[in-house]
Amino acid sequence: MLLMIPGPVQLHERIIRAMARQMIGHRTADFSAIMEFCVEKLREIFGTKGDICLISGSGTAGMEAAIASFSRVKKIATLENGKFGERLGDIAERYTQVERVKVPWGESFELDAVKEALDNGCEAVAFVHNETSTGILNPAKEIAKLAKEYDALVIMDAITSAGGDYVKMDEWGVDVAIVGSQKCLGAPPGLAAVAVSEKAWDYYNERCPYYLDLAAYRKKLKDMQTPYTPAVPLFFALAEALKIIDEEGLENRIQRHRILSAAVRKWAVEAGLELFPNLNKYSSYSNTVTAIKMPEGVSDSELRGTLKKEYGILVSGGQGELKGKIFRIGTMGNVGKFETVSTLAALEDVLMRKNAIKPALQYAQILLRDLQ
Template sequence: MLLMIPGPVNLHERVIRAMCRQMIGHRTEDFSQILYFCYKNLKKVFGTKGDVFIISGSGTAGLEAAIASFSNVNKMLTIENGKFGERLGEIASKYCNVHRIRYDWGKSIELDDVENALSDGCDAVVFVHNETSTGILNPAKQIAKIAEKYNALVIMDAITSAGGDYVKMDEWGIHVTIAGSQKCIGAPPGLAFVAVSEEAWSFYNSKCPYYLDLASYRKKLEDFQTPYTPAVPLFFALEEALRIIEEEGLENRIQRHRILNSSIRKWALEAGLELFPQLNRYSSYSNTITAIKIPKKISDRELR
């Protein structure tokens, strides 16, 4: 079966075989070596020298871990121009005061709106880099640049961009970045990755959920362990998926996505179809997802 969805993606045969290995003890040196390999390679995917924590849970678990652990803020700005931006707003609302900038799905973020909110007292901003629901790539670098003027924390959801497009966390000035195993990384669903800069810890809130407290993951990472029992087969699969990325080369992988995505957009436009995102000078089409408006005479059910 060909999965024409953002994720989970079809798995490489090597990843499937790796996942089917016999179990090992998760407190052994063997597991620590696997975790170390995943850790150092995920740092390359995220473009960071900071720590990367691996949580057994969906990408949403990673989002909640990041927002809850770094919710010691006066007010958090959430930027929402699609389903997953809205999810960030819903999560943040459970942990701190929130100012939500909401756009119609597919519309581009206006940087003046971001500037106004940050100048009005928001000291953290959270947004989606690659909005899965609409196929739009939001201007991460520009948002982070504005946040830097106000010494604001920057949290970025890169669940459908990490591994398939450029994510330059340190260079762009992003403090916390989240991704998941089942999208561009090419592993099964069930693991979340949270990359954290040293600066982010000044916003740490110890009153966060027990299982999602990133301080616990930070402490255990000193020994390349996880604080709680990990999904061992998924770590086997992740290790192999990251080996495949290493062999292909991250740059080559990103360019492969770019070529294929451009071809799909070209086909859609030549077929008289309309792309969903409404771009401005700062946004662009996603490198990993193509969102096309369904023609009026066809229902969603008929298309499926």
């Protein structure tokens, strides 16, 4: 099965082999060396000199750790224009007062709405950088800049952008950011990294969940250890994935993600399909997943079901209220030209049988021509 979904992603053979290593003790110098390498490379990917807390858990564990550990605020604004923005709001409501800045899924935030929340006494802002449920890239730099005018804490879900698009925590003024291992980093699911600025510790709440208390992870970071038994094989995999990123070069990797997603968008538009999110002057299309409206007269099962059954290719459908209304093509992690062209060619075949599109693969191939 070829996974063309927004995570988990296809694994490089080197990463698969890395997980087959014999176990090592997690309180040994061998593990500390792996941990130190991961921390150093993740700092580069996050664009920060801050602490890197590595949690054996999903991206959602990282989200909760970020919100809960720094919940000593009277009120937090959560910006919600998709499934994962809403998840931030759901998590935050367990720990503090929340002002949920909502727009319909796939719509863009206006900065005036964020400013209003800050004027209403919000001391922190939490948002999703790359909202995979709708294929929109939210304006992280602009949101963080506005929040800093109020000296507010900035928490950013970078789970599906870090490693595949620009994330510049220190430059933008982001205090806390999260990434999941199974997205643009190209590793298996099961690890979350939370990057933390020095300022964020001013908001630390010691009454956060025991396992997700980032102060415990920070304390053990001095010895390049984790406070609790880590998922050691996943650290083997993450280290190998980060070596692959280092070999490719982070800038080259980001440009590969951007070229792949641009090719998918070009194919969709030339085929007569409609991209889903509605953009404003601040937002842009995601560079790691493309959301496309389902063509009229085609059902989700006809499109995704046929693609899976006949070609062995898995793309994602819509979530929540968008179920059956959109489909989503992931171009993140270890995906390249071969996988992208194969997916678009297969989709073109399926949809042309339904007379739902016109041939457009050539337009995508032009953009992909020079991508190695």
